[in-house]
Every structure is written in structure tokens, then in C-alpha cells.
Amino acid sequence: MVHSHFTWNLVDDWQQFTHYGFMRHALLAGGIAAVLCGVVGYFVVLRGLSFATDTLTHVGFAGASGAVVIGLSPVVGLLGLTALMAVALGALEQRLRGRDVVIGMILVLTLGLGLLFLRLYSGYSNETYALLFGAILALSTRDVVVVAVGAVVAVTALTAIFRPLLFASLDDELAEARGVPVRAVSTAFLLVLAVAVAAATQVIGALLAVALLIAPAATAQRLTGRPGVSLLLAVAIALAVTWGGLALAFWQPHPASFFITSLSTLTYLAVRLLTAGVTVARLRPAARIAASAEG
Amino acid sequence: MDRPPPKGASLQLAGMTISVEHSPVARLHDAGVAYGRRFIWRHANLEVARGEFVVVLGPNGAGKTTLLRVLLGLHPLTEGGVHVLGGPPGRVRHAVGYVPQRRTLDPDLNLRARDLVALGVDGSRWGIALPGQAPRRKRALVDTALEAVGATAYADRSVGHLSGGEQQRLLLAHALVTHPRILLLDEPLASLDIRSQGVISALIASVARERGITVILVAHDVNPLVPFVDRVVYVARGSTVSGRTDEVITSETLSTLYDYPVEVLRDSRGRIVVVGLDDRDSHHD
Numbered sequence: 001m002v003h004s005h006f007t008w009n010l011v012d013d014w015q016q017f018t019h020y021g022f023m024r025h026a027l028l029a030g031g032i033a034a035v036l037c038g039v040v041g042y043f044v045v046l047r048g049l050s051f052a053t054d055t056l057t058h059v060g061f062a063g064a065s066g067a068v069v070i071g072l073s074p075v076v077g078l079l080g081l082t083a084l085m086a087v088a089l090g091a092l093e094q095r096l097r098g099r100d101v102v103i104g105m106i107l108v109l110t111l112g113l114g115l116l117f118l119r120l121y122s123g124y125s126n127e128t129y130a131l132l133f134g135a136i137l138a139l140s141t142r143d144v145v146v147v148a149v150g151a152v153v154a155v156t157a158l159t160a161i162f163r164p165l166l167f168a169s170l171d172d173e174l175a176e177a178r179g180v181p182v183r184a185v186s187t188a189f190l191l192v193l194a195v196a197v198a199a200a201t202q203v204i205g206a207l208l209a210v211a212l213l214i215a216p217a218a219t220a221q222r223l224t225g226r227p228g229v230s231l232l233l234a235v236a237i238a239l240a241v242t243w244g245g246l247a248l249a250f251w252q253p254h255p256a257s258f259f260i261t262s263l264s265t266l267t268y269l270a271v272r273l274l275t276a277g278v279t280v281a282r283l284r285p286a287a288r289i290a291a292s293a294e295g
Numbered sequence: 296m297d298r299p300p301p302k303g304a305s306l307q308l309a310g311m312t313i314s315v316e317h318s319p320v321a322r323l324h325d326a327g328v329a330y331g332r333r334f335i336w337r338h339a340n341l342e343v344a345r346g347e348f349v350v351v352l353g354p355n356g357a358g359k360t361t362l363l364r365v366l367l368g369l370h371p372l373t374e375g376g377v378h379v380l381g382g383p384p385g386r387v388r389h390a391v392g393y394v395p396q397r398r399t400l401d402p403d404l405n406l407r408a409r410d411l412v413a414l415g416v417d418g419s420r421w422g423i424a425l426p427g428q429a430p431r432r433k434r435a436l437v438d439t440a441l442e443a444v445g446a447t448a449y450a451d452r453s454v455g456h457l458s459g460g461e462q463q464r465l466l467l468a469h470a471l472v473t474h475p476r477i478l479l480l481d482e483p484l485a486s487l488d489i490r491s492q493g494v495i496s497a498l499i500a501s502v503a504r505e506r507g508i509t510v511i512l513v514a515h516d517v518n519p520l521v522p523f524v525d526r527v528v529y530v531a532r533g534s535t536v537s538g539r540t541d542e543v544i545t546s547e548t549l550s551t552l553y554d555y556p557v558e559v560l561r562d563s564r565g566r567i568v569v570v571g572l573d574d575r576d577s578h579h580d
Contacts, residue, residue: 164420174466
């Protein structure tokens with residue numbers, strides 16, 4: 001880690017911050033992943049797929065470590081296995097709804113497999129560490145390009161299925177009656193989710209990727225009921241926590257992943273506490289009157 | 296009720312055709328649906344005329360929802376034929392409004408009521424909504440639908456925070472937004488209190504009459520609908536019976552249909568009580 005000192009001379013700070021190639025890579029890849037996770041996260045939260053998403057990140061970990069064992073790039077295994085699992089989940093989604101037990105078992109099974117693969121590879125604890133907790137400050141140009149290409153493909157696909165996906169996420173029966181191919185749309189979304197998981201894993205690691213995919217979107221959804229606004233807000237929050245986390249990690253000797261996950265969850269917590277008050281006041285005028293009488 | 300019952304509607308047991316008038320809006324001809332080898336119902340014959348208000352009754356698991364799904368083109372018939380608006384079902388989706396059977400929406404779901412209704416306009420189109428003429432037209436359609444069901448006051452509120460009756464109005468607005476010719480409603484009165492049941496029934500009837508919409512409504516209890524209903528279809532024990540309420544819901548017909556003694560009682564206000572079915576119902580589930 002670089003030992004830079006925050007100086008309050010913001011121009012100087014900015015020059016320091018962006019001086020190093022690894023930092024520019026981190027800002028770029030982190031930014032792209034944040035945008036992707038914000039957009040995809042909106043639908044993850046709307047569809048109640050938080051647990052399935054967490055499972056996908058663990059599948060990704062097993063895929064990446066497995067790829068390393070057989071001499072492939074971790075990204076290939078990461079994307080390949082998450083995409084495969086996405087298709088499987090898509091095929092089973094109707095039956096999986098509410099089946100936490102099945103998803104939970106896939107989660108531990110893949111985590112165990114990941115561990116086995118790492119032992120088989122015997123060595124490179126750095127790689128393990130990077131997969132599990134992210135290595136945003138050690139990204140190569142190639143890594144950045146992979147994340148960027150993945151994000152462009154995923155966002156394009158998501159734009160194409162946007163309205164039917166929103167419709168089916170709210171009520172699959174209504175959407176089906178209007179001719180939406182519900183299962184195909186759902187599988188397409190899970191594939192997009194697989195790409196987002198891969199991108200987020202590169203940035204903050206498999207164990208923490210779910211933070212970028214859930215927290216910003218959940219925060220945004222507490223703030224607005226307009227789909228478009230909510231989506232943009234989720235992107236803005238994801239960008240803010242990712243870049244904010246990077247900045248903190250630049251000047252503080254703690255991991256970037258820690259700052260990014262902490263900022264995400266703290267933002268959610270703060271908004272949740274604030275909006276809880278608003279909701280109560282709006283639903284029950286009497287409570288608001290009572291509160292103002294006290295204050 | 297200011298509309299005469301459709302001429303020629305009469306009680307028929309399964310296996311016989313009912314003629315109401317020419318070019319029916321929806322028609323089942325000796326239709327049957329099976330899951331695996333077991334028929335849910337078969338030999339169903341039904342012709343629904345334009346503007347009719349048909350209520351589908353029957354015990355749980357008798358295949359009432361399946362009947363609606365057949366008319367939507369979401370479930371294939373195992374035998375027989377089905378026509379909706381003169382073609383195969385599912386061909387003209389915007390002309391058929393649908394309200395599925397519902398548990399209440401997730402209270403955490405933060406989506407404006409009007410956005411839910413708007414999905415009825417363009418939710419099945421690919422891509423995202425682009426700026427231009429379309430949004431204005433869409434907004435006008437949504438506003439009209441919200442007004443028709445009296446939901447304008449909470450159009451900008453979050454659907455998760457609305458009451459069961461308010462959510463039901465929104466789903467009705469969603470179904471009405473494309474100006475359909477048929478409304479298929481699956482238990483729209485379930486999980487509503489008695490007063491809301493009456494209000495929503497009257498609302499559905501008045502909108503349908505105003506716009507000349509044919510209504511096929513699945514219900515558990517015919518009572519809130521008695522003032523509006525033209526015809527009743529009773530689905531039970533694998534077959535269907537159709538006719539005017541006072542023809543179908545009689546001790547004799549229901550006893551034949553269930554092959555079990557059933558007593559139909561009417562109170563001073565014309566409300567109907569069906570006795571003797573409950574034990575039988577639980578065996579059907």
C-alpha cells in the first residue's frame with residue numbers, strides 16, 4: 001500500500017490519488033462495476049433474489065479456483081460457472097421460489113468445492129485472498145478491459161429486456177397474460193446477474209460482492225417509487241461508495257473492500273432509519289402530530 | 296339491473312351446448328383439461344355473449360382458474376375447442392384484461408401505483424420507454440384507467456402501502472388500461488372485507504356496462520355479485536353447469552352436480568346460502 005497523506009490541498013490530493021496506474025485502474029474498473037451492480041441490483045432487490053445472488057458469488061469463487069487448478073484464467077471459470085448456475089436457477093426458478101434450503105445447500109457445496117480447488121492448487125494464498133476479498137488495487141489493464149466488456153454486454157442486454165423484466169418482476173402472472181416470455185426473460189436476467197457478479201468479484205471479492213449488488217439498490221428503493229429514478233439513484237450510490245471506499249483506502253491503511261462494504265451498509269442503515277420515520281408519519285397522521293407535540 | 300338477461304340462456308348439464316346469440320365473445324366447445332391422466336373438467340360448453348357478466352363458481356381445486364387460463368391462451372385444452380373474440384385464445388392480448396388471483400403485494404414494494412398501471416400499456420414491449428409522443432399517450436391512458444376505478448387520489452403512492460381494496464382497484468385499472476373487450480377476473484373479491492366486496496363488485500359492473508365489456512369473474516361467494524350477474528357457471532366434480540343464477544344455484548342442480556345432497560337457502564334479501572358442501576369441499580382440495 002502506498003503511504004500517502006491527506007493534505008486538505010485537494011488539487012494535490014487528487015494528483016496523488018490518480019498518479020498511480022493501479023489507482024486509475026481501480027477507479028475505472030470499480031466505477032464500471034458499480035454502475036453495473038447498481039442497475040442489476042435494482043432487479044435483484046425487486047425480485048427478492050438477494051440469497052440467490054449471494055449463492056452465485058460463491059459459485060463464482062468455486063469456478064475461479066477450479067479454473068486456476070486446470071490452468072485457465074480465473075475470470076473464465078468465474079464467468080463460466082456463474083453463467084451455468086444462472087441458467088440452472090432460471091430453469092428451476094418457479095420451483096425454487098422460497099426454497100431457501102436448496103439454495104443454501106448449493107451455497108455451501110460450492111464454497112467447499114472452492115476450498116478443495118484451492119488446496120489442490122497448493123500455493124498462491126494471494127490469489128485465494130484476492131478471489132475472496134477482492135484485489136481492486138492489483139488489477140491489470142486486461143482485467144479492466146474484461147470488466148468493461150462484460151458491463152457493456154450486460155447493460156445492453158438489460159436495456160433490451162427492461163420493460164418485460166420489470167413487468168415480470170412485479171407479477172409474473174400478469175406479465176405472462178400479456179405475452180411476456182416470463183421464463184426466458186428471467187433466465188436472461190440471471191445471465192446478466194452472472195456477469196455483474198463476476199465484475200463485482202473482481203472489485204471487492206466473492207464474499208463481499210453481494211454488498212455492491214444489494215445495498216445501493218435497496219437504499220434507492222427506500223427513497224423513491226419511480227423505477228427510472230430508483231435505478232439511477234442505485235447507480236449513483238454504488239459509484240459513491242466504491243470511489244469513496246477507494247479514496248479512504250488510499251489514505252488509510254485498511255482494505256478497500258472493507259471501506260466499500262461498510263459505506264454501502266451504513267448508507268442503507270442511515271436511509272432506512274430516516275425513511276422509517278417518514279413512512280410512519282405519512283401512514284399515521286396522528287403519530288406525526290404526537291411527535292411534533294413532543295418536539 | 297337495467298340490462299335484460301341474454302335471451303336463450305338456459306340451464307344445461309354438461310355435454311349440451313347453450314346458444315345465446317351469434318358470434319360469441321368467448322366459446323368453449325366440448326372442452327376438457329387434464330393434468331396427466333386426470334381430467335380437471337371435461338365436456339364443458341360455454342358461449343359468452345358481448346356485454347355479459349358471467350360468474351364462475353365452484354369449490355377449491357375444481358379448475359376455475361384453469362378455465363381462465365384456457366381463455367387467456369396460457370393453458371392448452373386436452374380436448375375440444377376454445378375461441379376468444381373469433382380466434383384462438385391469446386391472439387389479441389390487449390383486448391383481454393386479466394386480474395390474477397392475489398395475495399396482497401409486499402408492503403416493502405416501493406413502486407408508484409401509476410407505474411404498475413402503466414406496465415399494462417407497454418410492459419410487454421422490449422427495450423426501455425423512449426421520450427417522444429408515446430409517453431404522453433401512455434400517461435393519458437393511465438390517467439383514464441385510474442379515474443375509471445377511482446384510484447386517482449393514490450396514483451403517486453407506493454403500492455405496497457395501499458389497502459387490499461385499493462390494490463384491487465389498481466389491478467382493475469391495470470386490466471382496463473388497454474380498453475379491453477373482455478375482463479377475466481380471478482377471485483377479485485377474495486381477501487376483501489364485506490363492504491369492499493360490495494363496492495368493488497359494483498365498480499366492476501358499472502365500468503363493464505359503460506364500456507360494453509364482457510366480464511368473466513371467478514368467485515367463491517356469489518352474494519356480492521347477485522345484483523349484477525347475468526349468468527353463473529358452476530364448475531365441480533369434473534364438469535360444468537351454466538345458466539341464470541336462480542336456475543343453477545338450486546338444491547336440485549347442485550345436488551346433481553355434486554352427487555351429494557345440497558340445500559340452497561335464500562334469505563329475505565335474496566342472499567344465497569349453500570349448505571352441505573363444506574364437507575365435500577375439503578375432500579376436493
